[in-house]
Amino acid sequence: MTTQTETLPTTACATCPAFNSAQLRKLGINTEDWDYVVALAGNPNTGKSTVFNALTGLRQHVGNWPGKTVARAEGGFRYDDANYKLVDLPGTYSLLSTSVDEEIARDFILFGQPDVTIVVVDATRLERNLNLCLQILEITDRVVVALNLMDEANRHGLKVDERHLMRQLGVPVVPMVARRGEGIPELLNAVRQVVRGEFAVRPHRIQYRDSQIENAVHNLAAQLDARFPGLPNARWVALRLLEGDESIERALTEGTLGDLQRGEAIKSQNERMTMGVVGYGD
């Protein structure tokens, strides 16, 4: 269990504004009156639940095997005078397939419209983890990348240039060892910056390198924009419609998609999703 003291700044950091202005208060399962919703996404077995526990003080069971979290778990924390609701999503390798756990993760990122999505990335398997990260960046640009398992990367002789990664992805990248609570203060700071719009995100856009696809996406996205002005991810919706994704087609005809532009999807989505939340301790 990460204790409170580990996440607090040491005296050496006291002069740094990023550290001394803020304190983390773990709120456990108390998620009432939240100001911001934060989603935790990432590949299986990268330490999402560990980050979740470190931030909320909850003890969501953590296991060293992929596919442990298949339902959403929710918790809360208070940081710098704002209440955050944290949602731990099932680990997935992609958001394009049809298994229930991937659908839960994708639907929440799309329809739940979290204020920030923390993508927990395994530093020792960066390439495969980036596949998911890039897909999430297509849906939302309010992303913080938690570059976890840095200790294992070091042990394997891997050196990850997080500054380069940050420039490439266009969102904050925070190196971490979540198991030992390292990087949690920096992560909180990055989340706050994105929430307040203090970090100018310039998310990476996937290049399809195929003029036909680019044209089709462009046309369809334009039509979506005309119908739903302010839709935050018209390009991604267009991509899914082109593939004939049934759940997105349904969202379009049933009007759920239209709610996204007005930010109303959160409520109805939360109501719908609570049905899917199951509270098993292990």
Place this chain on the structure above:
Amino acid sequence: MATDGSANDILQTATQLRAQIGGEQYHDKLMEAIYTDAAQIADQSVSREGQRARLGFDQLLDQALTHRIFGFIVMGLMLLGVFWLTIAGANVPSAMLADFLLGAVYNFLHQVATALSFPLWLSGLLIDGIYLATAWVISVMLPPMAIFFPLFTLLEDFGYLPRVAFNLDRLFHKAGAHGKQSLSMMMGFGCNAAGVIATRIIDSPRERLIAIITNNFSICNGRWPTLILMGTIFIGATAPPALASFFAAASVVTIAVIGIFVTLLVSAFLSRSWLKGEASVYSLELPPYRPPRILQTLYTSIIDRTLIVLWRAVTMAAPAGAVIWLSSNIYIGDASIAGHLVNLLNPVGMLLGLNGVILVAYIVAIPANEIVIPTILMLTLTLGRNIAGAQAGVMMELDEGQVYTVLTQVGGWTLLTAVNLMLFSLLHNPCSTTILTIWKETKNVRWTVVATILPIVLGVGVTFTTATIARLLGWV
């Protein structure tokens, strides 16, 4: 192009454009684009320096633990070790807890009741019913669970479970099921309801149904105590004292392994009959071995897992204790309600090498398997009171030796009863929570019924067979 922008127009445009960009290839092109970008970024951001010493060690360990033959031997030894430690380690604390809760506290409560001049029915209901059932659950379950959970969690934390899944993958593939079923099966060894939810990682509906229906063949928390107790007092007792714990552990492992075989057999049957199809290909990631955090594991597995499971058992046991006490003390004609029920089911129970009490216990325990043993003990004692000439409250101080005496002398149990109870514990309907979860996950009444009934049919078939064989050979 239509631009008035209604939803259907957008869908229409999408369909048109999809035809232009060549349907099938589109998905591949998307994936390719994502992979290319990811590879490029990763390549530029990561540099390698130094030796890959740890990686070498991991690979060496993997070669051993996932070896075709050796892997299975390690698996067997690992299971045996875990249960041996559980059974050998739980003996003393179990006896101490029983002495305390069923002896000292029980007697004290009766003294208090007498001092406050409680009417007999009230002290009976509260102390012999509710308290006793709860105390039994705690003394039977707490010590083994407090040892078993941390051990299991340590293995999990270390990264051993995915290797087990890897080993079993080949077998599941042969059974026409999804390899990831081994993961949901592992989850089922904790709780079947959680195991059923864990099947969400399987994307083919056919294979997911197979995984859901067979999850019940993983022994769950509620059933381990039954197996451990039976293994200890009946199977272990047949061995020389020095080997007793070992025999007991081996019998528990045998039941768990039979469970895995039944899982594979039923999966193979389903994938060749009602749920025909090919096994899909998937990739299973073997996570790195991580040094387990021992103190943290001890803390979380005792506080979270053990106590949560125990609490669930206690909340189920308390009302069950009241129901059992009432039903065995309210008389209709010449027998109590429970007596009538037991007499009614006794012929069937005997045919299966069990008895009426056990079958009634399994009906009472539909909400939670944890209360099977307390129910059996209470019913055996109260119904057998007259036979044994014992008064309620005299024989409550049950340590394991006395449990054995009660079951054999009062209940008329034999080794066959114990073995068949272990088999029936593996092969019977899922608990009500699991049934509800199956329905929630499948939204299909038919499959929920199949998942509920199929194990009972198997259980009846298997116990009937073993009972018949044992009787034909004159063992009982």
